[in-house]
Amino acid sequence: MAQNLDALVPIMDGQPVIPVIVIDDAGSAAPLARALAAGGLPAVEITLRTEAALDAIAAIASEVPEAIVGAGTALDAGQYEAAVAAGARFVVSPGFTPDLADAAEGSVPLLPGCVTPSEIMAALAEGYTHLKFFPAGQAGGVAYIKALASPFSAVRFCPTGGVSPDNAGDYLALPNVVCVGGSWVAPKEAVAGGDWDRITALAKEAAEWG
Numbered sequence: 001m002a003q004n005l006d007a008l009v010p011i012m013d014g015q016p017v018i019p020v021i022v023i024d025d026a027g028s029a030a031p032l033a034r035a036l037a038a039g040g041l042p043a044v045e046i047t048l049r050t051e052a053a054l055d056a057i058a059a060i061a062s063e064v065p066e067a068i069v070g071a072g073t074a075l076d077a078g079q080y081e082a083a084v085a086a087g088a089r090f091v092v093s094p095g096f097t098p099d100l101a102d103a104a105e106g107s108v109p110l111l112p113g114c115v116t117p118s119e120i121m122a123a124l125a126e127g128y129t130h131l132k133f134f135p136a137g138q139a140g141g142v143a144y145i146k147a148l149a150s151p152f153s154a155v156r157f158c159p160t161g162g163v164s165p166d167n168a169g170d171y172l173a174l175p176n177v178v179c180v181g182g183s184w185v186a187p188k189e190a191v192a193g194g195d196w197d198r199i200t201a202l203a204k205e206a207a208e209w210g
C-alpha cells in the first residue's frame with residue numbers, strides 16, 4: 001500500500017532533469033534515448049499523448065539498455081497498465097486518483113502529481129511521498145514549493161511544466177526538490193531532424209545541475 005520508493009528514488013536522485021518527451025515517430029525513440037543517456041540523462045519520460053508513445057516505450061525498453069524508460073501523462077489505470085506492459089520502468093501522472101493508486105500496487109513505481117495541501121495530504125495517506133508538481137510555473141513556481149517544505153517535510157517534488165534552463169537551478173536549490181522535468185532537452189525540431197549530437201549536448205548541460 002505504498003509507493004515503490006526502492007525503485008523510484010534512484011531514478012529521481014540519479015539525474016537532476018528528467019526529459020519529458022512528446023514523440024510522433026516511434027522510430028526516433030531509441031536514438032533519442034541513446035543520445036540523452038550519452039549526455040548523462042538515462043531516465044526519460046515518454047508522454048502517453050501520442051499514438052506512437054507505447055511503441056516508443058517498447059523500442060527503448062528493448063533496444064537501449066543504458067536508458068531507463070518511463071511513461072508520462074498516465075491518466076488512468078488502463079494507461080498505467082499499458083505503459084507497464086510496454087516496458088515502462090516508472091510511470092508519471094499529472095494528478096492522482098484512487099484508480100491510479102490501485103493500479104500502481106505493482107512493482108513499477110508511480111510518480112503522481114499533486115499541488116495543493118489537500119492533494120498532498122491525500123497522497124501521504126496512500127503512502128506517497130515523492131510527487132510531481134504540475135504545472136509548476138503556473139501553479140506558483142519556486143516560492144510555492146518552498147512554502148510547502150515546512151508542513152510537508154517528508155515530501156519530495158519533481159516540478160514539471162514551465163521549467164527551463166533559466167529557472168531549473170532555482171527549483172533544484174530547494175531542499176524539497178530532487179529533480180525537475182522538462183521538454184527543453186529534446187526540442188521537437190532536433191528530434192524530427194535526427195540531430196542527436198545537439199540533444200546529447202543539451203543533456204550534458206542539464207546533467208551538470210546534479
Ligand SMILES: O=C(O)C(=O)C[C@H](O)[C@H](O)COP(=O)(O)O
Nearest residue numbers: 020047073094160161162182183
Ligand atoms: O504531459 C504531461 O504529463 C506533462 O508533464 C506535461 C509537461 O509538464 C510538459 O510536457 C513539459 O512541460 P514543458 O517543459 O514546459 O514543455
